Amino acid sequence: MPVNYIPTGTEYFRFLPEIILTLVATAVMMLEPVIGQRHRSVLPNLSLAGLFAALWAAVVAYSNPGPAFHDMLLIDGFSTFFRVLVIIVGILVVFASGQYLSREKAEAGEYHALLLFSIVGQCILASANELMMVFIGIEISSIASYILAGYLRDDKRNNESAIKYFLLGSFATAFLLYGVAWIYGLTGSTNLTEIRRILNTREIAPSLALVGTSAALMFVGFAFKVSAAPFQVWAPDVYQGAPVPVSAFMSAGPKAAAFAVFLRVYMTAFEPISDRWAPIIWISALLTMIVGNFAAIRQQNIKRMLAYSSIAHAGYVMVAVTCHSSIGTAAAMFYLASYAFMNVGAFAVVTHFARQGEQYLQIDEMAGLAKRQPATAALLTIFLLSLLGVPLTGGFFGKFYVFKAALDAHLVWLTVLGLLNSAVAAFYYLRIIVVMYMHEPGEATESLQPLGPGLKTAIWISALATLILGIFPAHVLNFAGRSADLMMK
Amino acid sequence: MPPIPAAVPLSWYLVLSAVLFSLGVAGFLFRKNIITVFMSIELMLNAVNLSFIAFSYHLKQVDGQIFSFFVMVVAAAEAAVGLGIILTVYKNRSTLEIDEINSMKN
Amino acid sequence: MHQLWLIPVFPLAGFAINGLIGRKSSKNVVNAVAIGSVLLSFLWVLKALSAMGLFGAGMPEEAHIERYFTWIQSGNLNIGFDFAVDRLSAVMLLVVTGIGLLIHIYATGYMAHEGGYYRFFAYLNLFMFFMLVLVLAANYLILFIGWEGVGLCSYLLIGFYFDKKFAGDAGKKAFIVNRVGDFGYSLAMFLIVTNFGSLDFGKVFEAAKAMPVDQGAGIFTAICLLFFVGAAGKSAQIPLYVWLPDAMAGPTPVSALIHAATMVTAGVYMIARSSALFVHAPIAMDVVAIVGLATAVMAATIGLVQNDIKKVYAYSTVSQLGYMFLALGSGAFAAGMFHVVTHAFFKALLFLGAGSVIHAVGGEQDLRKMGGLRTKIPITFATIICAALAISGVPFTSGAASKDEILIAAYHHAPWMYWVGVVTAGMTAFYVFRSVFMAFFGTYRGKAHPHESPLTMTGPLMILAVLSLAGGFIPLPHFLEPMFPKVLEESEKWLEYTAVASGLLGIALAYLFYVASPSLADAASKNFNGLHKLLYHKYYVDEAYDASIVEPIVQGSRSVLWKGFDSGLIDGTVNGIGHRAMNIGGALRRLQSGNIRSYAAWVVLGSIAVIVAMGLTGSIR
């Protein structure tokens, strides 16, 4: 144990995004009482500035990759990918939230502070190389999300969402923690690289059955966070109840971060026992796809439907995880990126449509949207087609690549079943398109105001990103592939 | 009845931890007051802490204890937030019955 | 090169002109175009044939072939758009253009006051085009163009009065029944291509002739029988004759041209053309002969009792076509073709005459409402008598010449066929004269004021009358002899005498029944009421077809295939999958009870499963 420790500048540099975000979040919080009601619009702008700065920091941090703070963090391509992703999700959500918050008369600095803090947690998750950081990262990200889910505290649905998320989240985290304790006991370490080394060394490797059990306990925690079956139960209720921008955020950011850490833990630390967990994830992936897709068919509430769809998409990513190959990891990374954009985009449109108090959430109420606001409808259609997996969208290429990875890993049946599942998905995504384009406008559509600037920005950025990822995926995929290769080495 | 050993085997601590963890799970499952349910989670965290400290003893490392320290900190923070959420729920619904909080389903 | 392509192209141009601008043109223009185009065609035929030496040195036995362009080329199959003229087609060309011209002229008078005048002539010209293509074809596929094309025109002309349901029905029936025949024809073509690799008449017959007679009998039989199916459709033989009587729904000139003189003999022409194949298939020959004979008898019996004048002649046509097939089946191809020609003369005349009669009595077609027209329309009467004599086989008429040849051939083929043929000849004479007597003798029973037709109509009648009487002196069999395989023929005079006697007997009986003592006819029909009814209703064949083919297909398609299979089973399955998905979705939703403790139970359940799977089973393993 060293007696003295003074972090080097490089280490701070590698941790810069988190530092920036924390400082900005604190600043937002502190500024709020100072500036008064009238200048509240400064707060989101400040958050945006912070996020952009963090984005920049995350990118430049990659120029000097490596571990930091006693191997607590590992800045590599993989972590950079997810840090950038969650920060971009944050940017989009901030854009998408402005209108919502003013509409609900809840333009407090806390919202942005919490959002930024949550992103800090996700950044930590993305770069964590130590189970302790994983735990803390998860907690930071989650606790902030719990509060955000119940942000409008006078709203019954928000409360319910928050309490459900909170109780079940903590419950699942306890399992995760228990698993961490065991793996610590078995290997004497909580460092992922170290655990992998020990498990790989035959002489000192502990009973693999017990390692399997601890991996299982941790799986409970991770699967819960990514909403994989059979731990997906919370997701629909929570997404439905939370404020729409928060649902957008939760289904994209924390999910991506959770997958990041899930991937890192299972692809590095538990890689040596992959023959134990791969079949489980196989089953889980299939169940997740089935539950998500089939349950979504009957939904009337668009938020809830998107929640189920987000479960289904988690299933596709799980397919990529099942491959436990670098190509599978790359596929998962790519998928999460494109999913983040299309999903945030879709939720952003819902934010726009729901109006004050989220009164218009039924799918049928979107009738005739294409007649009144063709651009909005077209953009939502792009998101839906991407979710559905129509070529030239990110969603398609992600899915394509996931299943390619699965085939390369000889998962023929999973591929076939997964693809059939994606055909089932057409059922419910098409319904929204049908309602928007093929029904006559109803009261809800007629009273719709034009799209606000913030939401517009968020939606357009998401749409462009969805299309770019679909048409020119090579750069992102290249990066993902190289990072995945490096990480799994 | 096996003879009582002179010193406590480490596994006893671990089994105790497991039992407490399971009881925490049971509390979550069977209790209907939200606060009690929350307390069950605390119980589970405590059980995990016991495991950490037992392993720390076994490994002759302080790291496990540090981990349990962080668990405590997190639990405290969680308690603050959780109780806040419970308060708002109660304000809105005037009930702490966990079974009553099911307006969103299917 | 004789520019044979001009022969069909003239009427095609006539069709195009009349079709496009006829509606707004005067009748004279339409007439000029319609008749002019056929006249040009006729003249061009004469020019081409005379250039080939028809009227001088005599036509060469080899066909004159003109190749224009490749029509279809795929793999090693090459089908050219080629025309050919040999003696056989020369005869047909003359008949088609000649009779066609006469009937066009006649029609200008007959149709003078009908609506859709230009349309009628456009169709008629189109028919001429296709018929000439049929005749000129140098391979089976080009022949098929004409074959289908004349069917189409027949459809159009039968359905000329398209606002009448029965006219449309009749047209459709004609086309579809013909389609059944075409089915056979095309299958035969496919077999030919598969076996000979070509559809060119020359190549196919060359290959066929090179084969010894007993070799490949099976394939030849199949090809020939299929061709005969085609011919039966086009030439109204059992079992596909049903469309022809209905086809009388068309205007009378159409009946004369298409359904008596030319188109319906296309089947005979086609089989005569394929004689090189048929000689290799004796079984098929027998079938042709027997079916021909049966058709002749059956149609004649029906003809005995019909009261609609055009119907009588329609059945007569069917019957005479049966004769022609009898000839073909007996190997007397030349005789068959001879009968085609003579039949074209007298049957066209009969129909045109009937048209003139109908015209005279104000559209009435029922024989029972005519009578005594002899004096009122004398030219018509005289010409019809010529035709009636010819068809009855009265000596020195055209009919006698050709029919005798057929019967003699039949005798050599199988004597019983001869005897049946002779009886049929008697019946033919009976029903034709029955119609003549009923229409022209006795007293007029109708209400109109009969009047003679204009010259445009009677002119063609007179020309045809001459041809009917004198047509038998054309040395056609001799002319065609080289075209066909040799048949040995020893004419015995008594065969001819018997046939003639049978015809005369028929005439006499008709006279007895319908002129001398009309009550006998009623008495006979009463005495043989069942038989009479059976004949009157044409053996109920239409009804039987309806009940056994049409209805089952329509009803089966509707209730079993469409409603049952398509909407019920397949769509039911598809929708069922959809519902099943919905139900699964519904069930899965219900797991999402909204209750936190239930959710926790799921988490616990899941964790147990995962722990057992990842940890414990691993240790047991």
Place this chain on the structure above:
Amino acid sequence: MDVPLFLLFAFIAVASAISLVVQTHPISSALSLVGVMVSLAVLYLLLGAEFIAAAQIIVYAGAVMVLFVFVIMLLNAGTEHKSSKSPMVKWFGIPLFAVFIGVISFSVQGMLPKSEPVVFGAFTQGGPLEVGRALFTVYLLPFEVTSILILIALIGAIVLARKEI
């Protein structure tokens, strides 16, 4: 000495935990939880974790549980109703619990077969000095980062409790 002490406090811990699970009044449950925590603190001591034992008493049993009791009092939470709206738990709760405890205990008892038994005083690295040094060297980052967590809790309390947003 170790064995009786362990047995005693283990018994107290389990009994209190069971009490937490079966009591229907939250206050009773809260007090049971305090019992668990205190007895666990004793066990921590036995395992040589002095600092954590102290923190357990001060932070957990002290601060956190007081918060709980405070909220229970504030909300005047009474005895639970006997309703059971969770058929899942009603039918499968007890079997699930039984299987779960069986599986976990079965797994855990086979763990660390060669470990030496626990002797009080055999491990003395759990004092404030050692813990503090670890926190400020190796675990500096998590330690600093937990401050964010505290901040979030702070904001959370404000967001959830203050009058207007």
Place this chain on the structure above:
Amino acid sequence: MNLLDILIAVPFIGFTAVMLLPKSNAGAAKMIALVIALAIFVGSLALIGPVAASKGEWQFVTNVNWIQVPGLLPGEGIKYHTGMDGISLWLVLLSTFLTPIAMLISWNSVTDRPKEFFAFLLLLEFGLIGVFVALDLFLFYTFWEICLVPMYFLIGIWGHDRRIYAAVKFFLYTMAGSVLMLAAILYLNFKTGSFDYPVILNLLASGKVPLTHIEQTLLFLAFFLAFAIKVPLFPLHTWLPDAHVEAPTAGSVMLASVMLKMGTYGLVRFCLPLFPNAARQNAGWIVALAIIGIIYGALVALVQPNMKKLVAYSSVSHLGFVVLGVFSFTQMGLDGAVYQMLNHGISTGALFILVGYLYERRHSLEISAYGGVATAAPWLATVFLITTLASIGLPTLNNFIGEFLVLQGAAEVNFQWTVFAAIGVILSACYMLWMYQRTFFGLMPGQTADAGHGHSAGHSHGPAGHSHDPGHDHPHDHGHDHAHGDDHAHDAHSHWHMPDLSLREWVAIVPLLVLMVWMGMGSQSFLPSIGVATARTLEQSKSNIEYQVKIPSAVPQQTAPLTEAASAR
């Protein structure tokens, strides 16, 4: 950047441009879309020369990298690889030819959101051209799916009453098939490391990448299912009648004329060359289904009360011929099949257009709502008749040649196939003429027989009722009020709003009529270039077998299935 690339790009640019136009000026949007579509058609004519002159190698090839991920996508990755041969050429031309026509016929009938309608037609054209020229499997799949989207909207937004059901059914049916195709594409990529069609073909054919018997069969079936749904092959056809009935006219036209060809094109382009063994082994039941489809489609068409449904089922029947031709594995069969694709595109397209004309006049698709149209609109009747005749395969019109070649090809293999399939030809005459008769002949609904035919009553004798109204054959009886001639029909029934063809309608239909005759008589303009391509396809679907028979020694573990496959022949 060759001509083909431009032709692919322009529709998409056009789509975007038209979409971005302001909503207020629909007329300009329509005009711009039409001009673009016409320009594309004119441009596409220039494709003919080089392809027709070629000896079977790909023309207008563009082969650039699209998505390259070294290490993750092995080999060369996904490429933008397009090119055309004689098969694709004509299908591309069919697409570019029909798109402006589809626009013309929708000119007035689409009043709701016309801008989007025309834009979607352009998008559809973009996808269709792409499908027919894509030489990279990924690219192919991309275009394949892109086609779905505009058609889905065309049906769903501008369709009739049950349009949504039809649109969703259409989408789901196709989707269900295409995901399996995607799986197969991925598997091929897994085996060969490439998405590039010629490369894969080469690898498979040369035996460098041997597929086991079961692999080949499953891959074949996966591709086949996707294509069979699209064709549609019996019994996967039930989406088609619904889609057709509910689609707007232009949608039906594009769907029937071009989109169905995507399936048959796929069969020819991919199923045969890539998996020759499996294709040949499975040919038996596929042909059986095709023949069942021919007869079944015809029989069901016979009893349809709805015109569009009738034409839809007739498509099932006609497309059966195409499948039959493809799976006869003969030069004539394949030539005929490809030719028949074009023929069907022209004649069925024309039929839908004409049904659309009728619909615009009377707003009903039920046959029973019509009658006597020939009286009121003789030109419409004439055009319809020509189209009907083309559809039933009258020689000199286009369909005949396709059907003839297909049947001839089938006869070379198995004469019984031809016998059964030819029954479909008979039936086609039945249902088409029956419909024609009920629609165009007879009296108009509501018109009584007496009104038009004063003294027809009482003169019918004979059970078949084919006796004449005396007046009709009576040249002098011209004073009566008969209406059988089209000349004096207009005045007599002016209440019946059935105007004859307008100029715009003429412009839309005449090119199709010209093509019907041209393709019927001048098949040599088309068949040689098709023949070159089909001959190569046929060659490819043979060579593989020989190679694979030789291979076993080199790849011992695959010996058993391969020899089995070989000996099964």
